Amino acid sequence: MIIARRHFLQAAAGAAGLAAVPAASRLARADTYPSRSVRIVVGFPPGAATDIVGRLMAQSLSQKFGQQVYVENKPGAGSNLAADLIAKAAPDGYNLLAMTVTNTVNETLYTNLSFDFVRDLVPVARTIRSANVLVVNLSVPANNVAEFVAYAKANPGKLNYASYGHGTAPNMAGELFNMLAGTKLVHVPYHSNFMPDMLSGQVQLSFLPVPLIIGFIRSGQVRALGVSGAAPTEALPGVPPIAQTVPGYMADIWHGIAAPKGTPGELVEKLNGTINAVLNDPALKPKFTDLGAEPAPLSTAELRTFIAAEVDKWAKVIQFADIKAG
Numbered sequence: 001m002i003i004a005r006r007h008f009l010q011a012a013a014g015a016a017g018l019a020a021v022p023a024a025s026r027l028a029r030a031d032t033y034p035s036r037s038v039r040i041v042v043g044f045p046p047g048a049a050t051d052i053v054g055r056l057m058a059q060s061l062s063q064k065f066g067q068q069v070y071v072e073n074k075p076g077a078g079s080n081l082a083a084d085l086i087a088k089a090a091p092d093g094y095n096l097l098a099m100t101v102t103n104t105v106n107e108t109l110y111t112n113l114s115f116d117f118v119r120d121l122v123p124v125a126r127t128i129r130s131a132n133v134l135v136v137n138l139s140v141p142a143n144n145v146a147e148f149v150a151y152a153k154a155n156p157g158k159l160n161y162a163s164y165g166h167g168t169a170p171n172m173a174g175e176l177f178n179m180l181a182g183t184k185l186v187h188v189p190y191h192s193n194f195m196p197d198m199l200s201g202q203v204q205l206s207f208l209p210v211p212l213i214i215g216f217i218r219s220g221q222v223r224a225l226g227v228s229g230a231a232p233t234e235a236l237p238g239v240p241p242i243a244q245t246v247p248g249y250m251a252d253i254w255h256g257i258a259a260p261k262g263t264p265g266e267l268v269e270k271l272n273g274t275i276n277a278v279l280n281d282p283a284l285k286p287k288f289t290d291l292g293a294e295p296a297p298l299s300t301a302e303l304r305t306f307i308a309a310e311v312d313k314w315a316k317v318i319q320f321a322d323i324k325a326g
Helices: 002-018 023-032 049-065 077-087 101-109 145-154 169-181 195-200 210-218 265-279 285-290 300-321
Strands: 038-042 069-073 095-100 121-130 132-137 160-163 186-189 205-209 222-227 253-260 293-295
Touching: 023 265, 038 049, 038 077, 049 069, 049 095, 049 121, 049 253, 049 265, 077 095, 077 101, 077 121, 077 253, 095 101, 095 121, 101 169, 101 253, 101 300, 121 265, 121 300, 132 145, 132 169, 132 195, 132 210, 145 222, 160 169, 169 186, 169 205, 169 300, 205 210, 210 222, 253 265, 265 300, 285 293
Parallel strands: 038 069, 038 095, 160 186, 160 205
Antiparallel strands: 095 253, 121 253, 121 293, 132 205, 132 222
């Protein structure tokens, strides 16, 4: 996608410009960082997955740094309020954003933002990823993804999938499935709990994070057909990746940390290294497992490439399905 490539080149140019800053001054800042409290702004309310991950990281980073790292909740507009706040904050390493896949979706979904996620924020680290799972009502005559695709193609426009609204993770996962599998699943957006309708068969399926649906799967109330990652998830070991049947399908939920544009490169690298070290702490793994997630560290270079690919992928899905914010 032209827009994504342009943003990626702009980010690269910004990184090149950083080299012009005297090395001694930049290293001095990194050597003494942090000398005071660091805030991580979360664009969702307390108790949301992003908030929980942010607080786990803040606690561990506080121990590593010997300085308080704290979470500040700034919910609203699908995390855009938080991203806007950090995009305009001082680029000193003391203002960080708890970013998610939602931010890469919003880059295309919203056309009137006062900031640009790729241009105005610097990817620092990816923290965790968790799978979505394709689940169907028991009345759907499919026991695996291949049977489901065949049934959906034989019944175009007759299968409804539920989501929490336009542009949300289940909506994006469903439309990516339509695009790659050639199906015509119908999107039904909800702004409240849709599980009663799904269990009754009013809607036939959804793409949901494992922790939200695993209880219904284990109790036999819905059938799990496939997970959204490249490999099975520990929580559902017998459920294969959707990509085995629909090549290229990948709709994981991921979390990470970003900083304002202009944050010195040495600080970004220091944060990346420290966060990646935290993610390797065996004591944290059970806490992530409880969220249906696993550590997913990347280098800063890998993360920039990953972000560019995510923006490009979701832009194509939004255009394919003509998804509008709202």
